[in-house]
Amino acid sequence: MKMILTLTMILLATECRAQTSIRNQNSKIQSALNRGIEETNRINAVKAEEARKKAEEAQQRQEALRKVVAAAENSGKSLYGVHPDLNDARGGLYAKPVASYQIGDWGYSPKVITAVNVINKDSLLVYLQDDPLDTQIESAKFMILKGFDTSKVTTDIRFLLYHPVTITRTQTYNTAGGTTNTVLVLDRNDTFIDAQVAPVKNARAAARAKYEAFRKIIPPADATGAAVYDSFPEADRAQLIQDWKNEDAAIKQAIEFHLTKLKNMKGAGRTQQEKELAKYRSGLTRNKKNNPPYLKKVD
Structure with missing residues (x-):
């Protein structure tokens, strides 16, 4: 009888230790799960904050860009007005990055132009950028704008030129550092532009006439x-x-x-x-x- 009681106590003690071990193991597993959940929540919170900051920065940048473009638009219209056939005279320049501008191109450039120096009454040293918020001068494309009155232009004014131009030549100028630089020339050439636009305008006029005839x-x-x-x-x-x-x-x-x-x-x-x-x-x-x-x- 005494032996049976002893064995029973041993079995009970063993079972208690096993249950305690299981509880401890479960506790460790739960702790690990909790730590995993906490870490996941922390990572998600960090990602959410990063996304919020990026969205805020993008919104701020968009607003800054809007202001720059709006100011450039007002300046451009004040300086030179708007060409009557601007939409028909977009040409190849309209969709090109400034780095790709080359002799033979023509059309309307939607890039913000910054005036650098007035050369004479109708010549202006300028630079163009794809991104007007870019502060790196390396991204700028220096060019000479010719054929437009420069009497109202001030240094560093930024404007949009709502007139098509042609690129048919280069010009060399003296830099402030005593060297020379050769750049493309954006020429005003209304005769050439009119010749390019005429077929488009004629085709549209014919299409309008046909449309009106069909309506009847x-x-x-x-x-x-x-x-x-x-x-x-x-x-x-x-x-x-x-x-x-x-x-x-x-x-x-x-x-x-x-x-x-x-x-x-x-x-x-x-x-x-x-x-x-x-x-x-x-x-x-x-x-x-x-x-x-x-x-x-x-x-």
């Missing part, structure tokens, strides 16, 4: 869809049908966009989205019938 065509009242264009000149039907199909696809895309936005919206915002959705659905119904016919507008 009245298809049969029972015609719908693509059949509506049977009343139009045969040479234009394929393009007219394609324009109509493109409009149909655009309306459907707009409907999907507003349906997606509606999923998580409430209140006044939802009401406005529902109105927009109803407008596009009505437009889709009207476009499917297509009588009066859809005609792509000409700018």
Whole structure:
């Protein structure tokens, strides 16, 4: 009997130690899990703060850029106005980085220009930058602007030139350090620009005239869809049908966009989205019938 009690006590003690060991092990596991959760939360908090700072910096930079461009726009319009055919005279310069400007290029450059020095009454040493907030002079492209009155230009003024120019030559000038530098020349050449713009303007005028003529065509009242264009000149039907199909696809895309936005919206915002959705659905119904016919507008 005494031996049985002893064995029982030993077994109980062993079980207690095992349970204690399990509890300790579970406690260690839970502590490790808690530390992992805390570390994950800390990392997520750091990332969130970094993202917030980046977003704030991006917003501040965007605002600074907006102010620089707005000031340059006002200065440019005050100095030289706006060329009447600016949109048609974008040429190759419009989309190029300044480092790629070369002889043979022409068009409107949307880069902010900084005046460095007035050379004479119609010549100005300037530099252009892709990023007007960049303070590194290495990013600047020095050039000479010719053909524009410099009497109102002051050193360091920044402006946007709303006039197309040509690049057909280089010019060498003396630097303040006693050396020379050869740069590209941005020339005002209205005769050349007019010649480049004329075909574009003529094509647009012809397109407008055709558009106005098409507006006067009245298809049969029972015609719908693509059949509506049977009343139009045969040479234009394929393009007219394609324009109509493109409009149909655009309306459907707009409907999907507003349906997606509606999923998580409430209140006044939802009401406005529902109105927009109803407008596009009505437009889709009207476009499917297509009588009066859809005609792509000409700018």
